[in-house]
Amino acid sequence: MGLIKRARKEGEASQQQVKKQRSNLRRMIRQSKTEMWRKFLSSATRDQVWQALRYTKPGGQQTTESLRSRTGEVATSWEEKAQLIKEEAFPKPLKGVERKAQEEGGEMWKKITDKDIQVAVFDGSVKKASGPDRLVFKAIRLLWEWDSQRIINIVKMSCRLGIHPRVWKEAQGVVIPRPNKPDYGVAKAYRVITLLKCLGKVVEKVAANAIAEDCERRRLLHDGQFGCRKRRSAIDAVGRMMKRVEEAWGRGNTAAVLLMDVKGACPHVA
Amino acid sequence: MIKRMEGMGFEADLVRWVESFKEERKVIMSMDGNEGDSMDVEMGVPQGSPVSPVLFVIYLSGLFGQVEEKEKECESEGIFFVDDVAWVVEGEDVGECIQRLERCAAEITIWAKKNACQLDIEKT
Numbered sequence: 001m002g003l004i005k006r007a008r009k010e011g012e013a014s015q016q017q018v019k020k021q022r023s024n025l026r027r028m029i030r031q032s033k034t035e036m037w038r039k040f041l042s043s044a045t046r047d048q049v050w051q052a053l054r055y056t057k058p059g060g061q062q063t064t065e066s067l068r069s070r071t072g073e074v075a076t077s078w079e080e081k082a083q084l085i086k087e088e089a090f091p092k093p094l095k096g097v098e099r100k101a102q103e104e105g106g107e108m109w110k111k112i113t114d115k116d117i118q119v120a121v122f123d124g125s126v127k128k129a130s131g132p133d134r135l136v137f138k139a140i141r142l143l144w145e146w147d148s149q150r151i152i153n154i155v156k157m158s159c160r161l162g163i164h165p166r167v168w169k170e171a172q173g174v175v176i177p178r179p180n181k182p183d184y185g186v187a188k189a190y191r192v193i194t195l196l197k198c199l200g201k202v203v204e205k206v207a208a209n210a211i212a213e214d215c216e217r218r219r220l221l222h223d224g225q226f227g228c229r230k231r232r233s234a235i236d237a238v239g240r241m242m243k244r245v246e247e248a249w250g251r252g253n254t255a256a257v258l259l260m261d262v263k264g265a266c267p268h269v270a
Numbered sequence: 271m272i273k274r275m276e277g278m279g280f281e282a283d284l285v286r287w288v289e290s291f292k293e294e295r296k297v298i299m300s301m302d303g304n305e306g307d308s309m310d311v312e313m314g315v316p317q318g319s320p321v322s323p324v325l326f327v328i329y330l331s332g333l334f335g336q337v338e339e340k341e342k343e344c345e346s347e348g349i350f351f352v353d354d355v356a357w358v359v360e361g362e363d364v365g366e367c368i369q370r371l372e373r374c375a376a377e378i379t380i381w382a383k384k385n386a387c388q389l390d391i392e393k394t
Contacts, residue, residue: 063302082304093313108284161283162283162289166294171298171311204291204320207287221327221328222348225331226351226352229327241349244347244360253362254363254364255361256371262354
C-alpha cells in the first residue's frame with residue numbers, strides 16, 4: 001500500500017491506476033485468507049474442528065453483568081441495566097428553565113452558501129456509523145448527486161427558522177464497557193456512544209462551522225482556549241503553558257499549575 | 271447557553287437553532303443486542319454531534335474572564351484544551367504560588383456553581 005501511495009505522490013501513476021492496484025491488492029488479501037481457511041478446515045485434527053466451529057460464531061457478544069445502583073438495588077434485566085446506565089450518562093439539570101431565545105429575526109442563514117453545505121456533505125468519513133434511521137453518509141452523498149437542491153433547502157430553512165427537526169434529535173445510545181475498570185458492576189464503568197442521523201449531522205456541521213467562524217472573526221474566545229479550534233492543537237496548549245512557566249523561571253520566580261477536569265464535557269452543557 | 275450566546279452577539283436565528291437543537295432530545299438505548307424505548311435526555315449536547323465541541327468551548331469561555339478579572343493581582347492564566355483546564359500562576363516562592371492558586375480555585379468553583387458546571391473532583 002505504501003508503494004502505491006508513493007507512486008501516486010511522485011506522479012508515476014494516475015488516479016485510475018492507483019485505484020486499480022489498490023483493489024487488486026485487496027482482492028489478493030481476500031483470496032489468500034479464503035485459501036488459508038480452506039487449508040485449515042481440510043487438514044483439521046479432532047480438536048481443531050471445534051476450534052473452527054468457534055471461529056464461525058459471531059464473537060464479542062457478551063451479556064453485561066448485573067449492575068448495582070447507587071442506592072444498592074441490583075439491576076438484572078437489560079431494561080433495568082440500560083436505565084441505570086442512561087441515568088449515569090445523561091444527568092438531570094440542576095437549575096430551572098433557561099431564558100428563551102428570540103422567536104424571530106437573525107441573518108446568519110443568508111451567509112450560508114451552497115458550497116458550505118456541499119462541504120458538510122462531502123467532508124468527513126463515509127465509514128461513520130449511521131443513526132437510528134440507518135442512512136449512512138454514502139446514501140446522503142447519492143441524494144446530493146440526485147437532488148442537491150433539496151438538501152440545500154432543508155439546511156437553509158432549518159437555520160432560518162431556527163428549528164432543528166425533532167426526528168434528528170433522537171439518538172441511538174450504544175452501551176460499551178470502558179476499558180480497564182476495576183468493577184463492571186456499576187453504571188460508571190460503561191460509556192454510551194450516541195449515534196445521530198447523518199442528514200441531521202449535515203445541518204449540525206453547517207451550524208458548527210458558522211459558529212466557529214463567527215468566534216474567530218469577532219475574536220470571541222480567549223487566547224488560552226484550545227481544542228476544536230482551527231490552528232490550535234493540544235501541542236500548542238502545552239507549549240503555551242511551558243512558555244508561561246519558563247518566563248516565570250526567567251524572572252527568578254516559581255510557577256505553579258493547577259490541573260482540573262470538567263466533568264463529563266458534553267452531557268453537562270447547560 | 272442561550273443567554274451566553276446572545277451576550278456574545280450571535281445572530282438570533284443561530285441562537286434559536288441552538289436552543290432547538292438542545293431541547294427535547296431523546297435517546298434509544300441499546301445493549302447486549304436489545305433495543306429499548308426512546309427516553310428523554312434533559313440536558314447536555316450529544317457527544318456524537320459536530321456542533322457539540324464548539325458549543326462546549328463557548329460554554330466554558332465565560333470562566334476565563336471571571337477568574338482573571340476577579341483575581342487580577344494573582345496574574346493567573348487559564349489554558350484550556352476542551353475539558354482539560356490548566357491554571358498557571360507565578361510567585362516568588364512555592365507558598366505564594368499555592369496561595370494564589372487557592373484563590374483562583376475558589377473563584378473557579380464559584381463560576382462552576384453559578385453555571386451548573388461540575389468539576390470532576392475525583393480526576394483533579
